[in-house]
Amino acid sequence: MTEMSVAPEVFRQAVAALKSSRPRREIELSEVGPPRRLAPWAHALAAEATGPAGEFATARLVLLHDPEGQESWNGVLRLVVYLRVELDPELATDPLLPAVGWSWLTDALEDTGAAYTALGGTVTLTSSARFGDIAGPARSHDLELRGSWTATDAELASHGAAFHELMASAAGLPPEGVSMLGPRSADAGGLG
Secondary structure (H helix, E strand, O other), X not given: OOOHHHXXXXXXXXXXXXXXXXXXXXXEEEEEOOOOOOOOEEEEEEEEEEOOOOOEEEEEEEEEEEEEEEOOOOEEEEEEEEEEEEOOHHHHOOOOHHHHHHHHHHHXXXXXXXXXXXXXXXXXXXXXXXXXXXXXXOEEEEXXXXXXXXXXXXXXXXXXXXXXXXXHHHHOOOOOOOOOOOOOOHHHOOOO
């Protein structure tokens, strides 16, 4: 059930706080239909971003509310994220990549000051080969991150900001206010 007019006040506050966090301009954010069977109340966002080197990341952030709580949640507001990013073939074989992918989420939560408990998840690396008349590159490599955590209160603006930071990290976006430098040409001045 997602009808906001009859939703519990804590859920309405949580949705409003989550929506108050605005993504940076490189991230396209939209509301999407939430899963219906995970909790009595749910709200979902989808995001897409393309980084400067062509890295394409997609993600969903789902807010779940169960007024009764659920034993594994340790609370009544649970956030679930699913992220997928295309990888450069050279990165796909790095044995440290799963830990780096997980750090995108943990660092984002820490950097934004999001208050949470019961954090858990997985990072999966996949490699696909295409055959026959299927469009796309012959091989592709992806990182998939699935994570969930319980917010300690309904003030979710920092959790929304963490979701945006996660997207920026996955897409390889530089910190806000920092421009990527391209190669210098000999005609651009300087030493020649």
